[in-house]
Amino acid sequence: MIKMENLDTDIKKIINSAYPYIKDFNPAQKAVIESGYLENNSNYIISIPTASGKTILGVLPALKTILNGGKAVYAAPLLSIQNEKVKEFKAFEKHGINVGKHPSSADLSVMVFESFDALTRFSWNVLREVDTLIIDEFHMIGEYSRGPTLESAITRAKIINPNIRIIALSATLRNIEEIEGWLDGTCVEHDYRPVPLHKEVLDAEMFNTKNKNDVIVKIVEKAMKDNSQALAFVSTRRFTESLATYVAKKINKKINKEQRLKFKEVAEKLLDVPKKKGSLPTSTCLKLAEAAELGVVFHHAGLFNEQKEIIEDEFRNGNILMITATPSLMYGVNLPSKTVVIRDHTRWTSNGPQPIPVFDYEQMSGRAGRPQYDDVGYSYLIAKTMDEAQNLEEYYVEGEIEKTNSKLVDNKDAIYKQIIAQIASSLSKTLDDLVDFFGKTLYGYQMNNNPSMSTFAEYTIQYELENALEFLLQNEIIRATPEGLKTTDFGYLIAKSNYTVETAVKIKEYVSNINEINSEEFIYALSQTPDLPLIPFKGRKSKDPVKDKLSECGLFAMDIGISEATTVSLIEWIDEKSEYEIENKYNVYSASTRRSAYEASRLIKFAKEVSQISGDYSNLKEYDILSARLYYGIKQDLIPLVVGVKRLGRKRARNLVKIFGNDLSNVSENELQKIEGIGPKLAEKIRLFVKN
Numbered sequence: 079m080i081k082m083e084n085l086d087t088d089i090k091k092i093i094n095s096a097y098p099y100i101k102d103f104n105p106a107q108k109a110v111i112e113s114g115y116l117e118n119n120s121n122y123i124i125s126i127p128t129a130s131g132k133t134i135l136g137v138l139p140a141l142k143t144i145l146n147g148g149k150a151v152y153a154a155p156l157l158s159i160q161n162e163k164v165k166e167f168k169a170f171e172k173h174g175i176n177v178g179k180h181p182s183s184a185d186l187s188v189m190v191f192e193s194f195d196a197l198t199r200f201s202w203n204v205l206r207e208v209d210t211l212i213i214d215e216f217h218m219i220g221e222y223s224r225g226p227t228l229e230s231a232i233t234r235a236k237i238i239n240p241n242i243r244i245i246a247l248s249a250t251l252r253n254i255e256e257i258e259g260w261l262d263g264t265c266v267e268h269d270y271r272p273v274p275l276h277k278e279v280l281d282a283e284m285f286n287t288k289n290k291n292d293v294i295v296k297i298v299e300k301a302m303k304d305n306s307q308a309l310a311f312v313s314t315r316r317f318t319e320s321l322a323t324y325v326a327k328k329i330n331k332k333i334n335k336e337q338r339l340k341f342k343e344v345a346e347k348l349l350d351v352p353k354k355k356g357s358l359p360t361s362t363c364l365k366l367a368e369a370a371e372l373g374v375v376f377h378h379a380g381l382f383n384e385q386k387e388i389i390e391d392e393f394r395n396g397n398i399l400m401i402t403a404t405p406s407l408m409y410g411v412n413l414p415s416k417t418v419v420i421r422d423h424t425r426w427t428s429n430g431p432q433p434i435p436v437f438d439y440e441q442m443s444g445r446a447g448r449p450q451y452d453d454v455g456y457s458y459l460i461a462k463t464m465d466e467a468q469n470l471e472e473y474y475v476e477g478e479i480e481k482t483n484s485k486l487v488d489n490k491d492a493i494y495k496q497i498i499a500q501i502a503s504s505l506s507k508t509l510d511d512l513v514d515f516f517g518k519t520l521y522g523y524q525m526n527n528n529p530s531m532s533t534f535a536e537y538t539i540q541y542e543l544e545n546a547l548e549f550l551l552q553n554e555i556i557r558a559t560p561e562g563l564k565t566t567d568f569g570y571l572i573a574k575s576n577y578t579v580e581t582a583v584k585i586k587e588y589v590s591n592i593n594e595i596n597s598e599e600f601i602y603a604l605s606q607t608p609d610l611p612l613i614p615f616k617g618r619k620s621k622d623p624v625k626d627k628l629s630e631c632g633l634f635a636m637d638i639g640i641s642e643a644t645t646v647s648l649i650e651w652i653d654e655k656s657e658y659e660i661e662n663k664y665n666v667y668s669a670s671t672r673r674s675a676y677e678a679s680r681l682i683k684f685a686k687e688v689s690q691i692s693g694d695y696s697n698l699k700e701y702d703i704l705s706a707r708l709y710y711g712i713k714q715d716l717i718p719l720v721v722g723v724k725r726l727g728r729k730r731a732r733n734l735v736k737i738f739g740n741d742l743s744n745v746s747e748n749e750l751q752k753i754e755g756i757g758p759k760l761a762e763k764i765r766l767f768v769k770n
Contacts (some may be wrong), residue, residue, distance in 0.1 A: 085111075089141045096169035097134065099450060106130045106268035113266045116142060121244040121263030123216065125251050127271045128444025129414060129455075132247040133163070136212035139245050144175055144185045148209035151187050153194045155215050155224050156409060163188045163214075181208050191224055192576050195231035198238060199499045199573065206239045215409065216246035217437070219520060220482035226492030229484055229520045230499070232261075237505065237518070249441065253481045260523040273447030277457045277475050281467040290460045291321060294419055295328040297458060298374075298400050302332060306416035306452070307393065308400040311408070311442050313422035315667070316617065318376035318402040319365060321421070325400060326372035333372060344392045345370040351384045352669075356729035357656035360668055362616070373399035377407060380614070380667030405434070408441040417456045418446040423470060439474045484521035491608075493546045494579040495572075498555060498565060502573035507562030512543050553583050567691040575684060581607040585685045590692060595700040597707070598631040601648045604681050605641040611674045613644045619665045627664075644674060651675050652707040654716075654728055672711075679708035715740065722767040723760070730755050734764075742768045 085093075093100065103111060106126045115122045116138060124135050140150035152167075154160050160179070167177045167186055178184030181197070182204045189197070197205050213232075219225045235242055244261060251257060254265045285293050294310055301308045312318055333341070345367040352359045359367070362380060369375055375389050375398055390413055392398050405425065407413065420442050424431040439459070447455020459474060461467035486492055500506035500515055516522050516539050525535035547563075550556045555569040565573060572582045588603045604610050615621070621638040627646040628635055635642050643666045650660050651671050661668035686701035703714055710720045712728045719731045733753050738745050742764065750761040 085116075085138075086142065086145070088145055089138060092141055092170060092173050092175075093134070093137070095172065096166075100131075100134070103134075104131060104270060104272050106270040107135060109268045109270075110135050110266045111138070113264070115139065115245070115264075115266065119243055121246075121261045123246045123248060123251070123254065123257055123261060123263055123265040125248045125254060125265055125267045127269065127275075128249055128441065129273060129447060129449055130268070130271055131449070133166075133214070136214065136245055136247050137167075139210055139243070140186055140212055141170070141175075143210040143243075149181050149185055149187075149207050150210040150212065151181055151189055151194060151197075151208050152212045153189050153191055153214065153228075155191055155218050155228075157190055159214065159409075160188050160190050162412060181205075191218075191228045191231065194235075195227050195499075196576075198231045198234035199503045202238050202503075205235060205242075208235075208239065208242055210243045210245065211235065213244065213246045216248040217251060217482060218409075220480075220485065222485045222489055225484070226486040226489050226496070229486055230492070230496045233515065233519045234499075234503075234505070237515075249437075249444065250479060251482050252479050253483075256524065256527065257482065257520075259527065260520050271447070272449045273452050273455045275443065275447055275455045275457060277443055277459075279459045279461055279467045279471045279475060281461040281464050283462075283464050288462070290421055290462060291324045292328075293458075293460050294321065294421060295325055297417060297419055298325055298329060299332060301417050302329065302399060304416070307396070307398065308417040308419060309407075309413065309415040309445055310400060310402045310419040310421060311405055312402060313404070313425045315376075315378040315380050315404060315614070317422065318378050318404060319362075321402045322369040322374045322376040322400075323365065325402070326369040326374040329374070329399070330372055337373060338371070340397050341371050341373045344375075344388070344397050347388050347392075348375075348385050351382045351388070352657060354384075355382070355657070355672075356727065358658035360658050360661040362661065362667060362669065370398070375401055377401050377403040379404070379406070380616075380670055382669045383673070385669070405438060405442065408438065408445065414445050414448040414455075416447060416452045416454075417458070418443055420457070420459045423459060423474070433473070435480050436474055436477045437479045440479060484519065484524055486516075486519055486521040487542055490546075491578045491580060493542060494550060494555075497543065497546055497550060498569055498573045498579070501556055501563050502565045502570050507564075509540070509543060509547065509563075512547075513540050516543065550579075553579075553586075555579070555582075568688065571684075571687055571691060577681075577684060578608050581609040581681070582684075582688070585681065586688050586692070589685050589689050589694070593696075595697050595704060597652065597704050598633060598645070598649050600682070600685075600704065601678065601708075602628075602633055602641075602645045604678050605644040605648070607681070609677065610644065610681060611670060611677055612640045613647045613666050613668065613670045613674050614640045615643050616661075616665050616667055623664050647671050648675055648678055648708065651711045652704075652713070654711060654713055654732060675708045675711060679705045682708065719767070723763050726760065726764070730760075 110124050124132060126132060136152060143150045152163060154163060164177060171177055176185045178187050179189060181187045219228050258265050280293055282288055282290055282293055285296060298308055310321060312321055348370055349359050349363060349367045352363055366375060377386060377389050389401060393401055393413060424433055443457035446457045459470055461470050497512060500512060506512045506515055522539060525531050525538060554566050555572060556563055557566050572579060584607050624638050624642050624646050628642060631649060643664060646664055647660050647666055647668060657668040657671055660671060682701055682705040686698060706717050706721060707714060710728055712720055716731050720726055720728060730753060747761040747765055750756050750764055
């Protein structure tokens with residue numbers, strides 16, 4: 079049991095109950111607790127290595143707040159982390175602590191950064207009830223897409239609720255004094271890691287090969303002897319697949335009978351996912367299952383969500399030897415393994431291949447060594463030659479991580495969104511108000527405290543804001559009034575959504591220029607907005623089928639890229655084609671189709687709202703029809719049946735109509751049950767729907 083004498087008895091009791099495997103705090107945790115952060119009320123930045131037990135250090139002040147009658151918010155960057163933490167914190171409910179996803183209904187709420195940002199814009203009364211804000215993965219404040227949202231939300235929260243206490247949990251930060259100054263907080267740093275991490279650069283030459291994959295095979299074989307697991311990071315989806323297939327074939331003969339049975343079970347679970355969705359397994363699914371039968375899997379955004387969950391669970395349960403993944407897995411779900419391999423130290427950008435940041439190398443390496451299972455972790459960066467290995471050693475293993483800098487001004491959409499947020503929430507009414515707000519962000523702080531920039535800081539901020547305001551006025555998102563700047567109805571709609579300004583402007587432009595809705599053309603317009611998750615091609619096969627389908631729909635495209643692949647996939651989806659059929663025809667990662675269709679369905683609803691505020695009510699029913707077709711993947715005639723009978727789904731609905739026609743009023747429950755997949759409960763629901 080935890081022996082920390084200076085812990086409150088009630089808190090100690092809850093921790094012992096929810097985390098029975100923690101017998102005592104490790105040196106990093108002790109250093110933080112002994113710094114007095116539970117006794118005083120100032121802001122804290124806790125900067126310790128990955129896998130050093132940061133979560134518990136966020137939980138302690140949250141519990142203290144709640145036991146004193148207050149509320150706490152635990153903010154995380156990704157939905158996967160949010161779901162993981164909600165599940166973990168549910169153990170506190172035995173002690174009368176209500177855990178949820180919004181502070182209006184929970185003592186401890188786990189929110190993604192975007193939801194917390196929305197709270198700071200529109201729910202001030204709720205925000206003022208929050209006493210403690212814990213920010214997980216705080217170092218993401220320097221990341222291009224999510225960083226500006228977090229930075230602005232913190233700035234606004236401090237203005238609206240000056241008494242809110244911030245505990246920032248971070249991996250190691252380089253410019254810690256700057257962050258301390260901005261947050262007006264105290265930093266506690268510690269380099270202890272419960273599982274020591276051994277970092278090394280290996281090269282293909284030392285293994286007498288030119289192929290980096292052969293080096294990885296050797297690492298996996300060593301892990302097998304050691305009865306441990308490996309996680310390999312490569313730069314693209316295609317590489318995750320080719321590496322998994324390569325390693326699986328090479329280790330085939332080293333797998334024993336017992337392992338084969340275990341791996342086969344995993345493969346069958348993965349193949350079951352598309353079947354349950356009414357699709358034959360796609361070629362990606364078959365490739366995944368084939369590698370899984372030999373204990374190796376790949377993990378990327380082109381898989382079904384349920385497949386990713388199976389992979390994560392089975393890896394944790396020790397039923398997979400190795401996962402090959404894209405770097406996105408360095409964040410998100412907790413998937414540690416004894417060995418981490420980083421094969422690709424460059425990634426593709428709009429400027430061609432670029433070296434990965436040292437920070438990302440550290441994050442990926444940090445996945446090595448599981449606190450509850452391993453006594454050491456190994457991180458291997460792979461080079462081709464001895465010379466390259468030496469350079470990588472200097473740059474990554476011995477190099478310094480990059481400074482954490484605000485990306486607020488680099489990300490034009492972030493500036494637009496935050497100006498709109500400030501005006502919509504009536505926090506800023508003039509340019510001076512906006513200059514004042516942006517001056518309080520991390521961007522403003524870094525500008526004002528940089529000796530070479532401070533003289534021009536206010537002028538630079540004002541210049542950026544004037545340009546952004548001009549764009550927002552031109553696009554009728556904000557308007558100037560005698561009382562100050564205000565959002566238009568369109569601007570307020572953007573402020574209430576999480577969509578980029580670019581998406582909103584493109585949608586407004588599109589809906590303003592149509593008389594009637596053309597489904598295919600509308601889907602193509604949506605695929606060219608930044609907010610629709612795209613369905614990429616799998617390889618370099620001919621793109622002619624995509625071009626032909628577009629022509630068939632009366633759509634012309636000069637270049638055939640991911641937007642066009644997404645368009646035809648969604649057109650086929652609402653024509654009731656399965657993922658298997660879509661992938662075979664167009665060679666795309668069709669498992670992404672449902673997610674893309676879901677987001678497209680929501681964007682159509684947003685377009686309907688844009689139409690309404692513009693005073694155009696002519697196509698409202700058509701918006702609803704297209705939104706429903708995308709959501710369910712159906713032709714128009716099935717909408718009443720699929721919407722009216724929950725969990726019926728498109729495949730069973732189509733079979734019903736094929737066999738009995740559109741009028742089901744005289745079909746008995748027994749007859750309904752003859753359709754594959756329709757049992758007594760579903761048959762009863764269908765009869766009820768028909769009667770009503």
